[in-house]
Amino acid sequence: MPNRKQILIVVLAIIAVCIGLLHISYPLPYVFKVMVDQGPDYDDFQTSPASVIASADIASRLPVKLDTSVVDVLEAYPRIDTVDQFLEHTQTSAFLIVHGGQLVLERYGLGHDNESIENTFSVSKSVTSALVGLAVADGVLALDDPITDYLPELRKRDQRFGAITIENLLDMVSGIAYSRDIRFPIINNDDPLVYYHPDLASVVLQRTEIDSAPGTFRYNNYNPPLLGLILERTTGRPVSEYFEQRIWKPMGASRPAGWTVDEQGFERMESGFHARARDLARFGLLYLNQGRTGDQPVLPESWISDSTDTDTPLELEKYDGRQWGYHAGWWIVPRPQGRSDYCAIGHFGQFIYISPQFDAVFVRNGPGRGEWGDREWTGLFYFLAERLAHREAAVRQHQEPDTPDPVVSRVVQRLKRDAGNAHN
Secondary structure, three states: OHHHHHHHHHHHHHHHHHHHHHHHHOHHHHHHHHHHHOOOOOOOOOOOOEEOOOOOOOOOOOEEEOOOHHHHHOOOOOOOOOHHHHHHHOOOOOEEEOOOOEEEEEEEOOOOOOOOOOEOHHHHHHHHHHHHHHHHHOOOOOOOOEHHHOOOHHHHHHHHHOOHEEEEEEOOOOOEOOOOOOOOOOOOHHHHHHHOOOHEEEEEEHHHOOOOOOOOOOOOHHHHHHHHHHHHHHHHHHHHHHHHHHHHHOOOOOOOOOEEEEOOEHHHHHHOEEEHHHHHHHHHHHHHHOEEEHHHHHOOOHHHHHHOOOOOOOOOOOEEEEEEEEEEEEEEEEOOOOOEEEEEEOOOOOEEEEEEHEEEEEEEEEOOOOOOOOOHHHHHHHHHHHHHHHHHHHHHHOOOOOOOOOOHHHHHHHHHHHHHHOOO
């Protein structure tokens, strides 16, 4: 009968064999990382390797004109009692409103301030879209190009990859299999592979499979890394360098940014971009101003229009009488008339929301979102953009409008009260 020492030796030998077999398919540091972390955290970028994206030599102007009357507009929203309570309950670390080209509200929580770096998660996909637009303008690729023109490794595995275009990847209609479900043993699930694997390129080139022909929307984190590889191969430089030289510096970013990378130095295109909230607002303004910073063109105006508006956006959900869709890395929020709003959305409720019709940009960051989902946040921004425009009209007239709006009326009353106090 074997003694305890012999049993222990056998058990350890079995464990060693299992680990060895496991290591054939999955690097052991990756396995341990997944088992320990289980899923992403807001501050992961602080402990992950990342590229450094240098700021501009001279920052672009972002006029700060903080306006206390904007608080009245916010507190008129049905779900908000006070702004301070709202930001606390929703775990908001940064909340910025830019209207009329001016920063009119800037609030921070959880110990953050205007020098804090904010994680953006899937806002990175909209940044990736901007880079694709530049590459198209540079003539190094076209939206209708098959991805296998640049990634022949995929064609060798499955000829069906040849039916997928760059535009299919951008629109999340590639037909590549992807599941966000987390199932045992976790390490072979799609989300952990994209987020933690030390060689992301090997994952998307060797592990991806075709689920269907292109055409059906499926939010897919394999698409952005494939776009990143195409950008790297067509531009001849790392994505972060291309972004720094062609967007971040020309845009006039005031501070450096970063992009988390795998052990090979390849950017985690789907979720790794991080920056300060004011510079995220500058990126939103770049889009609001049709690709220009001041008089300086940075992004092609045609790309801004083509990527953020469409006559037939894919309908994903209908709420509050609005249908929204996804197009070229942006979530489209149509209005009853005129130009659609659009936004970049990231895990835990990261937002850059842009309303061209009402000249507004909203930035929101935080490690959580309370009970506010994407529907609630976009509903708030949709409301605020319109009401801020009414507020501005009231400020210009300094009198009640012909058709009084309760929020505008409150703003006008505050203006009159402040004016009266100034004379006392």
